[in-house]
Amino acid sequence: xxxxxxxxxxAAAMAEEEEEEVIATSSSCCCGGGDGRxxxxxxxxxxxNDLPEYLKDNxxxxxxxxxxxxxxxxxxxxxxxHNETLNIWTHLGGFLIFAGLxxxxxxxxxxxxxxxxxxxxxxxxxxxxxxxxxxxxxxxxNVSDNSLVPDHHLRRIPELETxxxxxxxxxxxxxxxxxxxxxxxxxxxxxxxxxxxAFNLFFWRLDYAGISxxxxxxxxxPIYYIxxxxxxxxFLYLTSITVxxxxxxxTLLSPQLSAPRYRKFRATLFLAMGFSGTxxxxxGVCIHWGHPHVFVSVLLEVIMAVLYGAGAGFYVGRIPERWxxxxxxxxxxxxxxxxxxxxxxxxxxxxxxxxxxxxxxGTPSC
Ligand SMILES: [Zn+2]
Numbered sequence: 001x002x003x004x005x006x007x008x009x010x011a012a013a014m015a016e017e018e019e020e021e022v023i024a025t026s027s028s029c030c031c032g033g034g035d036g037r038x039x040x041x042x043x044x045x046x047x048x049n050d051l052p053e054y055l056k057d058n059x060x061x062x063x064x065x066x067x068x069x070x071x072x073x074x075x076x077x078x079x080x081x082h083n084e085t086l087n088i089w090t091h092l093g094g095f096l097i098f099a100g101l102x103x104x105x106x107x108x109x110x111x112x113x114x115x116x117x118x119x120x121x122x123x124x125x126x127x128x129x130x131x132x133x134x135x136x137x138x139x140x141x142n143v144s145d146n147s148l149v150p151d152h153h154l155r156r157i158p159e160l161e162t163x164x165x166x167x168x169x170x171x172x173x174x175x176x177x178x179x180x181x182x183x184x185x186x187x188x189x190x191x192x193x194x195x196x197x198a199f200n201l202f203f204w205r206l207d208y209a210g211i212s213x214x215x216x217x218x219x220x221x222p223i224y225y226i227x228x229x230x231x232x233x234x235f236l237y238l239t240s241i242t243v244x245x246x247x248x249x250x251t252l253l254s255p256q257l258s259a260p261r262y263r264k265f266r267a268t269l270f271l272a273m274g275f276s277g278t279x280x281x282x283x284g285v286c287i288h289w290g291h292p293h294v295f296v297s298v299l300l301e302v303i304m305a306v307l308y309g310a311g312a313g314f315y316v317g318r319i320p321e322r323w324x325x326x327x328x329x330x331x332x333x334x335x336x337x338x339x340x341x342x343x344x345x346x347x348x349x350x351x352x353x354x355x356x357x358x359x360x361x362g363t364p365s366c
Pocket of ligand 1: 087186190335
């Protein structure tokens with residue numbers, strides 16, 4: 001690893017390098033004299049080998065670290081280049097996507113999106129598999145839950161007139177809030193964990209807790225809508241994932257349980273949370289067998305799992321920086337790729353959920 005660290009041969013070159021490493025922020029450019037020099041020194045980016053032990057995480061990212069910066073400077077560094085800039089902005093970008101979905105939901109545009117996605121799915125459903133499903137079950141995208149009325153928009157009007165309850169929106173908003181919480185915690189952690197050892201411990205625990213919140217909240221809407229007519233299953237699934245999530249959050253926020261000896265327990269907890277989704281997914285497909293909405297939705301969930309898996313592969317393998325240490329310090333490192341995959345997976349899950357909501361809104365009575 002040390003052989004990859006760039007060497008400077010003259011004092012002039014070293015001075016030039018130091019100058020380059022000082023971040024040009026708006027505040028530093030107007031400070032003069034000794035005070036300004038001290039501030040600039042505080043904001044200097046450092047190499048991996050110069051980091052305190054608690055900040056050393058990825059030895060293949062060699063340079064451009066912020067180390068123990070003052071809080072104000074760490075906050076402002078969201079607008080400057082260092083090796084966490086794209087980690088912060090990839091999840092801030094994800095936050096904006098979910099904020100946009102929230103605004104769309106409040107404006108009542110979600111049903112239009114659901115209709116558009118259903119139409120799109122119908123257009124894509126001309127493949128041999130979907131043709132076989134429809135042939136075997138005699139079902140169509142507009143026919144669901146034993147109804148023979150050909151269009152859900154037409155069907156919903158008499159149902160509303162006969163006093164059927166509108167489908168609750170809160171599980172969808174729980175998911176949006178969970179996703180935005182996770183992405184905010186992640187962005188804040190990448191922005192501020194460099195400040196001090198205490199901040200480092202706190203923010204990475206908060207990041208893991210945010211992930212737990214997102215996993216739990218992502219179960220709510222699909223389970224609520226798929227098992228709308230099976231209240232016992234719905235209660236059991238929602239209770240189980242909530243208890244698992246609460247256990248994960250308590251574990252990850254507790255200093256005692258975040259000790260290295262509990263690492264296996266924590267890993268098992270995350271795996272259990274993720275894989276517990278397979279049970280309601282298989283159950284949901286069984287009770288709605290033949291409904292193309294459910295198949296398309298489950299297909300999107302499989303895409304979500306593949307995206308998460310691919311992202312985790314980059315993250316765990318620290319690819320590509322392990323092959324070319326130092327080349328991806330600013331852009332292209334594994335953690336940034338992992339973040340992008342997480343956002344794409346969350347978007348795939350959102351589309352799956354919108355399709356299921358649209359399906360359920362078309363058939364609000366059991
Ligand atoms: Zn991250």
